[in-house]
Amino acid sequence: METADDYLAEGALVLGGGAALLLQLAHPAIGSAVARHSRFPRDPMRRLRHTLGYVYAIGLGTPEAAAGAARAVDRMHDGIPGARDAELQLWVAATLHGVGMQVHDLLFAPLPDAVADEVYAVSGRFGTSLQVPPELWPATRADFDAYWERMLPTLDVRDDARAVAAAILHPVRGTAPWWVRAALPLGRLVTAGLLPSVIRDAYGLPRRPRRERAASTLIRILARLTPRRIRRLPSRLLLPALR
Numbered sequence: 001m002e003t004a005d006d007y008l009a010e011g012a013l014v015l016g017g018g019a020a021l022l023l024q025l026a027h028p029a030i031g032s033a034v035a036r037h038s039r040f041p042r043d044p045m046r047r048l049r050h051t052l053g054y055v056y057a058i059g060l061g062t063p064e065a066a067a068g069a070a071r072a073v074d075r076m077h078d079g080i081p082g083a084r085d086a087e088l089q090l091w092v093a094a095t096l097h098g099v100g101m102q103v104h105d106l107l108f109a110p111l112p113d114a115v116a117d118e119v120y121a122v123s124g125r126f127g128t129s130l131q132v133p134p135e136l137w138p139a140t141r142a143d144f145d146a147y148w149e150r151m152l153p154t155l156d157v158r159d160d161a162r163a164v165a166a167a168i169l170h171p172v173r174g175t176a177p178w179w180v181r182a183a184l185p186l187g188r189l190v191t192a193g194l195l196p197s198v199i200r201d202a203y204g205l206p207r208r209p210r211r212e213r214a215a216s217t218l219i220r221i222l223a224r225l226t227p228r229r230i231r232r233l234p235s236r237l238l239l240p241a242l243r
Helices: 004-008 011-025 028-037 044-060 063-077 086-107 113-128 141-154 159-169 178-194 197-202 209-225 233-238
Strands: none
Touching: 004 044, 004 113, 011 028, 011 044, 011 086, 011 159, 011 178, 011 209, 011 233, 028 086, 028 159, 044 063, 044 113, 044 233, 086 113, 086 141, 086 178, 086 209, 113 141, 159 178, 178 209
């Protein structure tokens, strides 16, 4: 039976990274801060490595690795208005969990309740390892669903968020390796399909249901055919550097 560690080490969940980022940017305060202070448009792979490294350190690393990763994030947040705001960090952590579970369900199958509860508890640490008080993370998965539904109507995709999203979905030549650029058409379809309709429309992402269904089928087949040891490669490469 799949365990929480299996889920947390699943490299295929990175397919949800674009959707999680766009949901984060849809929060006006986050979108503004990223547009003004982030190097993401100039070096998207660096941001991806840092995000994955943090997630793996918190979910799978030693206490020392987790603490070190949290300190590194705090250093990156120095001087950025709102970057240490607990409510904003809560939303970022929520997108990592919510989209991650959505991708897992799409590629494989829903986790058993006991495993899903364990994954949910670990996911809370994505925020509480920083400035989110433990009591702010919704107590149960049902509470999380209610929080998610309350948050969606408060999101507001503005011009700065759309500009950063364009850099994510259509990176400037030279900012991403060739294999990432080759996968981008598929990635854009997956990202659009994972977003709530109102958010994808606000970003101006086209509706292509047939292509999106085909993309979902393709990545499901590829994920299931790829050996687990290969899918876990990102966690094995990034974790040693954090220990």
